[in-house]
Amino acid sequence: MRKPRPALKNAQQEVRIFRLRSLLALLVVVGLLGLLTGRLAYLQVVKHEVYITRSENNRVRVEPLPPTRGLIYDRNGELLAENRPTYNLMMVRERVDDVEATLGLLVDLLELPEGDVEAFRQRSRQRQRPFQPALLMSDLNEQQIARLAVNRHRLPGVEIEAQLLRYYPDAEIVAHALGFVGRINAEEMETLDVGNYAGTHFIGKTGVERFYEDQLHGQAGFRKVETNARGRVLRELGRSDPVPGQDITLTLDKQLQTLGHELLEGRRGSIVAIQPGTGEILAMVSSPGFDSNRFVTGIDQASYRALQENIDLPLFNRAIRGQYPPGSTIKPFMALAGLVEGEITPNKTIYDPGYFQLPNDSRRYRNWLRWGHGRVDMERSIAVSNNTYYYTLAHALGIDRISERMHDFGFGERVTYDIFGESTALMPNRDWKRARFNQSWYPGETLSVGIGQGYWMVTPLQLATATSVLANRGKWVMPRIAQRIGDDPMPADLPGTKEDIELATPEWWDRIYSGMEKVISGTEGTARRTGVDLQYRMGGKSGTAQVFSLGQDQKYNAAELAERLRDHALFMAFAPIEDPQIAVSVIVENAGGGSTHAAHLARAMTDAWLLEPEENERDVEALLEAEE
Incomplete structure (x- = not known):
């Protein structure tokens, strides 16, 4: 007598397996949906202020407004130290794709003497935040401004900034008494109030200019501007005006x-x-x-x-x-x-x-x-x-x-x-x-x-x-x-x-x-x-x-x-x-x-x-x- 053949499929077992797998899949889907929902809630609710600020910063930029340095007069009102308009070359490292290549191009365009090239490069490496503009060169002449303007498309992150520059009408006569201002160096950056000196590139080095630096410098301001994806300013959203430095009248005649x-x-x-x-x-x-x-x-x-x-x-x-x-x-x-x-x-x-x-x-x-x-x-x-x-x-x-x-x-x-x-x-x-x-x-x-x-x-x-x-x-x-x-x-x-x-x-x-x-x-x-x-x-x-x-x-x-x-x-x-x-x-x-x-x-x-x-x-x- 023949034994009966075993069944090829167990329908009830397969149903149980299917149901188990479906349940596991559902749990995974629900878990993933829960994680996604939680993450969305975290980002949209808990971190709302953080990411709205980051988003806004991609569109809105805060630019420092340096104060105008105070003037210096003699006892009779004769001007001894004034500010005259000039054009400075600035670079924001964060917006430059290749800093070394950009510096090389600038050296060629500006026709810098060989002895000044290293100092020029050193200023680009000055310790400061990468999104803040670094002063590369002051008092550009007309020919240099024209060359930079023509090649602007090749120089992302490089700008020409109009600023007032210190000038001494009787420099040799009062040089030792008044002293002079100069570029802020790395050591000075360590001790300065970064917020108050944002956008300021010069500081008193000797004489009256140094002793009365706090009074002459003033207080920095800022402005909020809206920019496009290329960083170009579209409009100004608000500002806090800088407080100019105080004028000083000396006892000198x-x-x-x-x-x-x-x-x-x-x-x-x-x-x-x-x-x-x-x-x-x-x-x-x-x-x-x-x-x-x-x-x-x-x-x-x-x-x-x-x-x-x-x-x-x-x-x-x-x-x-x-x-x-x-x-x-x-x-x-x-x-x-x-x-x-x-x-x-x-x-x-x-x-x-x-x-x-x-x-x-x-x-x-x-x-x-x-x-x-x-x-x-x-x-x-x-x-x-x-x-x-x-x-x-x-x-x-x-x-x-x-x-x-x-x-x-x-x-x-x-x-x-x-x-x-x-x-x-x-x-x-x-x-x-x-x-x-x-x-x-x-x-x-x-x-x-x-x-x-x-x-x-x-x-x-x-x-x-x-x-x-x-x-x-x-x-x-x-x-x-x-x-x-x-x-x-x-x-x-x-x-x-x-x-x-x-x-x-x-x-x-x-x-x-x-x-x-x-x-x-x-x-x-x-x-x-x-x-x-x-x-x-x-x-x-x-x-x-x-x-x-x-x-x-x-x-x-x-x-x-x-x-x-x-x-x-x-x-x-x-x-x-x-x-x-x-x-x-x-x-x-x-x-x-x-x-x-x-x-x-x-x-x-x-x-x-x-x-x-x-x-x-x-x-x-x-x-x-x-x-x-």
């Missing part, structure tokens, strides 16, 4: 500054003039100067190297950083120190045989007049600039008391409120030498300091400030170079002002002034030629600072020395004595005696400030010829 520049033309040196009653700096000249406009757009390497390697150091601000032995200009201050410390009286005399000797020392510290001045009191010691008197006084005071009293006048310290980069120079004492050289202080070094030589160094600004305090009878008014910020005047009392110098006997000021007046108007005065036809009372003191030391019996002969080894000429003065309106310091490097080569420059500055134009018709060239 342009005419007096120009005169100082002319007086030092062809020489190395500095002239600083201060109004004693207010502390306003009337002139601050450093010679030689330089054209600060060349630094605004970026000076080429060859020109910058030439300035750096120039033996006359035109980039060096001698007025605030030059350090010189003060020479005999400090003798009035030394006399005051002797009076305060009780080591001398105005009528006390010494006998000068032409030299001074320390106890138990055979070396002779000589007076400039080798046979001596005989009997000398305080006033005559100033008038004839007697060294022996001040050797004697310095030995009695000692270096520490000298240093303390000279600090009262600001020597060895920063003395101004708003001068960027000012040097403290050097007022030595025992502790300084021990720290600097690990050596003891010697008595002979005190004698050198007593006549303004040795380690003692001053800046022209310090010397003018000390002269101003002296003219004020010890009242300290801190020098400043800004007169008004916008419409707000500078406060009369500035923070950090030193305490006034008070004398036990106020008449001592008059005795010091009398000695200084005799320097110019007395029959024995070292600068008596300067006092010819003087129309007001003027007190001053000449100084001659050695560049190198002479031997015991060696005589100074300028004709035998190289020009840069000759003495520096110094002079300090104030006038009129009864109501001082100006205090001046003059330093002419390697010129020789201060009474011969610096005093008449101080006289020219005081004449220009105190006399009416018709009374002051002295020709600068004739004045300088008379010196020779």
Whole structure:
């Protein structure tokens, strides 16, 4: 009997499998639909604000609006720093397909010199956000603008932007006092407020431009613009206007500054003039100067190297950083120190045989007049600039008391409120030498300091400030170079002002002034030629600072020395004595005696400030010829 064949299909099993597979498929479809719905809900509801903003940003662009930099005027409203329209080459890296290829094309189109190509490329790599425009080149000329316009289709992401650029009408005359602006570098980008400097490519580098950067810069604004797919602006949707920088009115007098520049033309040196009653700096000249406009757009390497390697150091601000032995200009201050410390009286005399000797020392510290001045009191010691008197006084005071009293006048310290980069120079004492050289202080070094030589160094600004305090009878008014910020005047009392110098006997000021007046108007005065036809009372003191030391019996002969080894000429003065309106310091490097080569420059500055134009018709060239 045959066994029955098994069924080929099990209908019930197949139905169960089909139903299971259908259920699984349905679950997958439902799951995927759920995920899709959840994702859509997440994007449309939860992330609505994020993606609507991104979408809007593809259509709407926020562009920074840089503020207009504040202008700088002199005390009489003469414009010293302005803004002129110019065209800059900008690049947005995010919109450039091939940066290197684009830079190569730009170099060819602009016909850049070989020495400027690397700097050009470096600016394109400056650290900043890729969607912000980078400044590649400033102050494009007409030919460069035309070439770029013709090739615009080949330069996506590259634009020409009209902007105001800093310009100094009298650049060489005020370069050191005003300073200059320049391109923002990578280090500065690290510390700047990116939002406030968005769209700004220049920042103050030195001088007034740097010290008052916050006030001059202003506040950046922005505008919202609608763009198409190519980035072209279709319309403006809104804006927040920038706040322009504040204008600054300086205490400088342009005419007096120009005169100082002319007086030092062809020489190395500095002239600083201060109004004693207010502390306003009337002139601050450093010679030689330089054209600060060349630094605004970026000076080429060859020109910058030439300035750096120039033996006359035109980039060096001698007025605030030059350090010189003060020479005999400090003798009035030394006399005051002797009076305060009780080591001398105005009528006390010494006998000068032409030299001074320390106890138990055979070396002779000589007076400039080798046979001596005989009997000398305080006033005559100033008038004839007697060294022996001040050797004697310095030995009695000692270096520490000298240093303390000279600090009262600001020597060895920063003395101004708003001068960027000012040097403290050097007022030595025992502790300084021990720290600097690990050596003891010697008595002979005190004698050198007593006549303004040795380690003692001053800046022209310090010397003018000390002269101003002296003219004020010890009242300290801190020098400043800004007169008004916008419409707000500078406060009369500035923070950090030193305490006034008070004398036990106020008449001592008059005795010091009398000695200084005799320097110019007395029959024995070292600068008596300067006092010819003087129309007001003027007190001053000449100084001659050695560049190198002479031997015991060696005589100074300028004709035998190289020009840069000759003495520096110094002079300090104030006038009129009864109501001082100006205090001046003059330093002419390697010129020789201060009474011969610096005093008449101080006289020219005081004449220009105190006399009416018709009374002051002295020709600068004739004045300088008379010196020779």
